Amino acid sequence: MRAVEFQEYGLPEVLKVVTAEVPEPGPGQVTIDAAYAGVNFADVKARTEGYRVDALPYRPGLELSGRIRAVGEGVTGLRPGQEVAALVGGGAYAEVVRADATTVFPFPEGLDPRTAATLPTVVPTAHALLHEVGRLAAGESVLVHGAAGGVGTVAGQLARAAGARAVYGVVSSADKAAYALKHGYDEVFLTDTFPEEVRRATGGRGVDLVLDPVGGETLRRGLDALAVFGRLVSFGNASGAEPWxxxxxxxxxxxxxxxxxxxxxxxxxxxxxxxxxxxxxxxxVTDGTVTLPITAEFPLADAAGAHRLLGGRTSTGKLVLRIAD
Structure with a gap:
């Protein structure tokens, strides 16, 4: 089978197509004939700085869609030929992927494989940030960093559906601001000026909830943008700063x-x-509350192109790799 790996850290060009043995499922596992794989910023961080990489060579990819190829001992509720999406710790950039059955999800009804590949990381993350961890209540305000990315696109729509009084976004460019304004945001601010813009937009009150994937100084400035009794939820450290x-x-x-x-x-x-x-x-997603636009698709052999676009910080929405012809 074909797979994409890197044997050293570096630029997107270190991603190479290799021929690998087809994996077999162990106890509690399944193998999946992959159709599409989602591309995430965590994949870029793995390639550039070893994020979550145990050893080299390493095969990136955290999410995929496809059909179950085989099931291992003790697996129930899943069967060969079933269409599924899966969350994996790595290895989704391949034609056949091994996954723990506990993180394999049968397709929601009416969903296509291309869209399904984008769901396992982004949609549960956005839901948890707003509801399970952030405890957003109707009538509250929320500020989302990375508002034009995958999680940000979903978070804006979910916040609006939850009855948020105001949904603010933070992005790095005017083009991204225009995109975010189409996906649930009332106002979108640029990274350099967001604390001042929040104070202006809220009459000095601040926001009730901040969602931060950046870390470092951005997180500290986000604390300053909170209202009394406000909450901040951290879900990444894209800045590469020291742990906060x-x-x-x-x-x-x-x-x-x-x-x-x-x-x-x-x-x-x-x-x-x-x-x-x-x-x-x-x-x-299935009830229409959330739509997650796929803004770019690359063949498996051009995983480097996907990383180049995502790592350049100019992309919006969600990127995917097409694995099956």
Missing amino acids: HVGQPELYGRGHSVGGFSVLALAQSAPQALRALAERAFRT
Whole structure:
């Protein structure tokens, strides 16, 4: 089978198509004949700085869609030939992918394989950030960093559907701002000026909830943009800054709280909680609450092109690799 791997860290060109043995499922696992794989910023970080990479060579890819090829011992509720989407710890850039059955999800009714490949990371993440962790209530306001990306596109729509009073986004360019305004956002601010813009838009009050995938100084400035009793949820460290620390001096004065979320970490620590979350989140797609535009598609052999676009920070929406011809 064909797969894409890298044997060293570096530019997108280190991604190479290789011929590999077809994996077999172990106990509690399935193998999937892949149709599409989602492309995530975590894949770029893996290639450039070893994020979540245990050893080289490494095969990127956290999510895919396709048909179950074989099931391992002890697997129930899944069968060969069944159309599924799956969340994996890595390895989705391949024609056949092995996955733990606990993070394999039969297609929601009416969903096509191309769209299904975009769901396992983005939609549960956005749902958890707003609801399970962020506890957004109707009438509250929310600020979402990366508003034009995959999670941001979904979060804007979910916040609007939840009855948010105001949905603000933060992006890095005017083009991205125009995109975000079409997906649930009332106003969109640029990265350099968002604290001042939040104070202007809210009459100095601040927002009730901030969703931050950037970390570092952006996270600290996000705390300053919170209203009294506001919450901030961290779900990444795209800045590459040192791990953030926040404590009594930053939180006590205005009753702020800080939470965190990682869909991959939840898959490891509480897979049944992830399944329940995914079922709730996927329903927002099948009932029409959320649409997740796929803005670019690349063949498996051009995974480097997908990484080049995503790593250049100019992309919007969701990118996919087409694996099956």
